[in-house]
Amino acid sequence: MKLKTILLFCLTVTTLLPSLAASRFISDQELWKHVVTIDRLAWQEREGVKKINKIVEDETFVRRIYLDITGKVPTYEQMLSFLKNKDINKREVLIEKLLDSPGYVSHFSNFWMDLLRTPYGDPEDFNHKEFSRYIERFLTENRPYDTIVYDMLTAKGSVQQNQAIGYYMRDEATDPMDTLNATVRAFLGTRIGCAQCHNHRFDKWTQKEFYESAAHLWGVNCGSNIGNSEQDVMGTHHKAYQKDKRFKNDLSSYANFLFRPSSAEVKFDASKKLTYPDNYVYDNAKPKAPVDERIVFDYGDSNVKGTDRREAFAKWLTSKSNPMFARIMTNRLWKRIMGVAIMEPIDDWKDNIIVQNPHLFTALGDVFASLNYDFKAFLSVIFNSEAYQLAYDTKNHFENEDYKVQGAVLKRMSSTQIADSLLTLQYGNLDPHSKLDPQYFEFEDKLNELVQNYKKDVMPIVNAHVKKHGRDTEEIDPRIIDIMFTYSDKLRELEQYYNIGQNGFLKSNAAAKVALATKSKSETSMMMMEEKEGSMKQDNGKAVMRANYKSGDFMNVFGALDRSAPETNVDTGATMKQILKMINSEECRNVAKKDSYLMTEMWKHEKTTERIAYLYYSIYGRAPTQKDVSIATNFFEKDDKPERWSKYTLALINSPEFYFIK
């Protein structure tokens, strides 16, 4: 009798509890504890605010969650698999699965590259490539936020030794004052930059305080560890190596990492002191006098010490005693996901700022910190909350200004979401096209070691060659060529060991070729464009202020950020050019072509009604209505050959229903 009661009790408990399956990122207890806190603070204890809309139904949920975590629409198959699933906790399981997928890394690397101003570089630009790989890596490994920022702020060495130096290399063309400015804005959500030249007009920062802050990072030197002459000589020898009879053209483009190695290097010289400018006008310091670094912000523990002033600053910034560090990031993430921030503006904190829901604002930061800055754990909390899963109600909708978490906000897709969704329609599941398998990272680590050894062996000879012959010489030193062949053999071994094919992708992944929004087509800087006649030389190894990207590119037209400042606000404003692109661009027409993934899969269904449903699910994430079907049947009366279906598909993509997220 007792046993039966116990069993009954257990059964009841298991069916009532949301889930007992442990997530990889967060324990059940923690997850639901935090979810409850957030949901409570979103509405309760707030006068006159309550949730109005219901929880969103499955169809809308699955499209929304795929877009918010992986940055692209789910395929028809992915939708169906979710919709058919009868598990009570399928939403939680899907959230975890998507956070664990390459899609998360791809989508959130766009977020980070926007925040860190990673330029859209020339694909041959190794600095850009390396730093964006660094970002993909820390996202794949789910490294904690405090570690990431600390590592970037204290980075030094060659790019082969430490990819995090890209954080400083970004400002190679200017100086570490820009890096400090960007750091404060990105991670503390406030603007100290105006005070660089004079006391801040509208806020409390003085020029002295700016200099005291900038002094922490002063002494950072971004440079090139291979001189221009040496690079020229290496280039000449590389050409000779390719003409040599031993040459086998069987290596992937990774060979360029080896034979055209990036020369980026960051050094930190603590003995270099920042001085007040010559034209300093205020009484509180003397022009040209050395600046003593000081934490000028009144939060966090300014007594924290480090082995040098950069480290001290990094420690102070990322410490748990500094609540702003967590709160600014969680506010950014909340805005990206929910569409409206809790604190606005998200990166211009002033003392008199009024936060709409201060309890929620601080609680989000506290949750993130209590999870030890684990992004996937934190994001699990947000996505599993009721606040996130509320529906958008067309009868009860509110413009952003009135948003108090009563329901979901209707968002337009960001430029990267549109681009990647179109690519998904064109190619199907994009995960295999990314280089996010751990094997790539292992290979690249070994490659970086190889490059360092190569440089150790070859540079002394190259330097001597330059001294003897100058830079503009056709003289070849056969020893350099021999070293190149030694190392190309080593690279070949590495590629074979890690199964890297000649296209740079794993051999098991031969179809991979798609460029995701992360590595978008917005390529070169203005001055690198077009030049067929009389090309300008690119400074090898020089950094990367290529925040200019081709105006008119698809992503730019849809509001891709130009990465000139740390920014995570997406621009989703409408323009006429966007419409013209949707109707006429190759990006859209490719989706409708007969051989696209979408068309090929659709064609496998025999009946017209099935095909229409396939398209509606793929493009809008819902079943077609009666009216939709009748519009289609009328249209296909004339004929229903492939070209007509292409036309129909193009028309469907052009509805805002495709690029809005309900």
Added chain:
Amino acid sequence: MISNLKNISNEMTRRKVMQGIASMSLGLTASLPIHAANKMNTSSDAKKVVRIFLPGGMTHMDSFDPKPQSPELMGDTKVVKTNTGEEISAYYPETAKRMDRIALVRSMVSPEGDHERGRYLFETSYTLLGTIKHPNFGAWMQKLNGVQNEALPPSVGIRTGFSAGFLGSSYDPFVVSDPKNALRGLVMNNPTSDENLELLKLMADVRRDFHKDYKSKPVDAYAQYYNDSIKLMQSHDLDAFNLEKEDKNSKTMYNITHGDSFLLARRLLEANVQYISLNVGGWDDHNDLWMEDNYPKKAKALDKALNTFLDDLEQRGLLKNTIVTMNTEFGRTPRISSRGGRDHHRKAFFSLMAGAGVKGGLIYGKTDDQAMSVVEKPVSPVDFNATLAHLAGLNLTQEIYSPDNRPFTVGRGGNVVKDLIA
């Protein structure tokens, strides 16, 4: 031969009428403009600006500031007499014949010796910084003086396109990477064909319910722009971008290197596009400057293209309302390098101006006998831009605020060089 572009103003009237009808039938309010146009600029005085950029840093000695008195520095470059009694490099004979319409500044000095920073300074008048993006000149023109032709982009970049920075994307230039195919991916080839009309109708049908059910500010904006786009595609406004529509004579005349860029620029000027920037060539001649296929060939092509363009503008009466400038980031070292070229030299270089309000036949400023430094009347890129802004009728003291409330002006307080003004 009157180009068909003259029909544009009629086209606009027709468009407005059609818009009205369409708006009523779809219950929409008046359509939004293609770009930010806080005001129209219909003044007959309104100036247009064409900025030619020579990326790479063109050598000043081998172009407009030769020093025959220092033959050891001249390389293969010879001099030729201009029709104003001066001497310039013999690589520019066409320009020499018409120096009376050119104002040449020989005393440019820049603080920047780097391509990106140097170019940025010319484009924006401000210094390249890691944390803010300043607007380019075209964006300033649009912001301060409004728009001269509401149907077309007010700022066009041909093989180039600097962004509008903090003014936002509605001030960005319309970039043309291939002048022969300027609207690729943006328009239908035959928008009023039966096929395309059918497609457009289908598009309207499939989206109708969404617009009804999800009526909200962001969705409505798309509805309005959708209607405008259709009309734009079906109008003749965009013909300005179509080089095919040009008459045979012009096509022949512009069948030269860089011809397509300049022909497009001329067509756009006729259609009242007020700011056009062009990238012409690549001039970073660190090596082998005098090799036949290199600088001599490039200079000849530029010389021909520039003067074809200016002749054409003159003939069509466009030059009197257009200011044409030609800039390069910096000059090149008088000393010839071991690789037969010249390296970057920011302490002395040239700029050119021509057109509306510009004092033609003038040579302003002077460098020393080696073309190393400026000895008279230095002009910085900021001064040059301030002068250009003045010529274009822009208010040099009007402050614009960036999103974080910092004030900027179009000329950044640079000196307007009065002598350059007629």
